[in-house]
Amino acid sequence: MAFGMGNPTADCIADSAGGLTFDLDAPGLSEACAQWSAALVLRRRGGDDESGEVRLPLTPNGDGRVRAVLPSTVALPEGRWDVHAACGEDAPRRLVPGLADLRSLVDRRPGPSTSPLAVRIPYATKHGNLSLRSWLRSPHAEAGDLLLDPSGLTGHGTLYRVGDPEAWLKDAVVEARLRRDSDVMRTAPVTADGPDFTFTLPFAGLCEEWQGGLDVWDLWLRPAEGAAARLARILDDVADKKQIFTYPAQEVDATYAPARVSPYYTVDNDLSVRIDERPPTAR
Template identity: 70%
Template sequence: MSDATEAAPARADCVADSAGGLTFHVSDWARPQPGSYDDWSGALVLVRRGAETSDGEVRLPLGPTGNGRLQAALPSTVALPEGRWDVHVAYGDAEPQRLVPGLNDLRSLVDRRPGPSTSPLSVRIPYATKHGNLSLRSWRRVPHAEAGEIRLEGGTMAVRGRLYRVEYPSDWLADAVVEARCRRDPSVMRTAPLESDGPEFSFTLPYAELAESWGGGADVWDLWLRPADEGAVPARLARILDDVADKKEIFTYPPREVSAPHGTAHARPYYTGDNDLVVRIEAPA
């Protein structure tokens, strides 16, 4: 039996900045050696899962640093479409190799508060896949409604949040409503009024109104903020301004019993795999 062992995969430490950019520091890569320090053709390659178009791959220049490692930068100004991106490293025309995660410095993402702007909000959060590889979750939204505190009070859910990426948040939120859209039947919608103070907003959504059309099984309601101006773009309610890539199993809320014409149902909010906020109406377990 051979004593040879497979080389350990290269790993990357990730450092996030408050603008939404990432810097990758790559080490342990058994790569072809360039002819000199300046003779380098390495790249960090990001591949979007399920992409069938030309925007499914992004190549970032990868160059040596003084400490013998390699570095690549993904600025917030690089448009990275929403989705999950697998991170690879490549040299020349060689087949790209998957990277594994090293140490992440994501402190700047915790309670991130982007400044005023009308450009798309870029969010990228590195994470380890179930197979132990490095991937990124990317969002790119304009406008964006960031969900904050959620309180469950009797048969209602009370939500506070903040609006981003509109020129005049106070005007946008004036007379706006929260709109719940039923996935089973997109023509079925329910609304509730908003209260606002500058870019901050709050609302209370009664579960009973969502349960009125429930007929058994499970209904999922997507939550949006819809401005009074019919020409303005609605904002999806989500929670993406922190360092948690997948919130579904981390931010959990207990179900509440609600009476419906079809019978007793359970209602609860949760975050989807895309960290969008929804409400689910279903039969008691």
């Protein structure tokens, strides 16, 4: 068995361009890497074609470990990718996360470019294995600070991966799309300063369509012409924001009934707004 006992451990180093370097501790694997088939294997969950697997060569790095590099230029479709090591005829083995140096991802501000923005964040699964969350977006609307009060949501953001952000944002709006009926939309004007933008989305307009239960509105940044960009927060080192970035629900007197409204990040780190029934006041 080329790997020895146990699953290999991988340290990850991220660079500001979106690339990742993996250094593996795997007894016996350094010598086995002389085989042409030694590779780091990324498999996308739910992938059922060739685009669902990426193989990166494993080579000795000089200190008894082996290394694989995932450059930002290697296309990695959006999704969750499980990380394996394969060598010879052995079945690929899941990797266990080691140290992760993700400092370059914190407050990342990509340079000017029109190529798709590549974001890859390694994380430990609930079973203790190493996986990657990948995004590939162009254009990209990065959500920033969010301010709340009962009247609405004021949001800040930055636009990336367009040739002329100022022209793109001219006459742009934030568009809220009702998830249960995508033909129902509400818009809010955008104030731009270079690539940065601000908007205020009133809750009253969203609550007009609410008839009890849970409603979700997905937020997009839409230019006067061309395709819209989903508002999301992906330019940092947090792979799953839904349970980390939380906001207090605002009490709104909706037409149907008293409601609770709050923004939240989805499982894909996209920004949405939820409307639900206000629980009865405890007595």
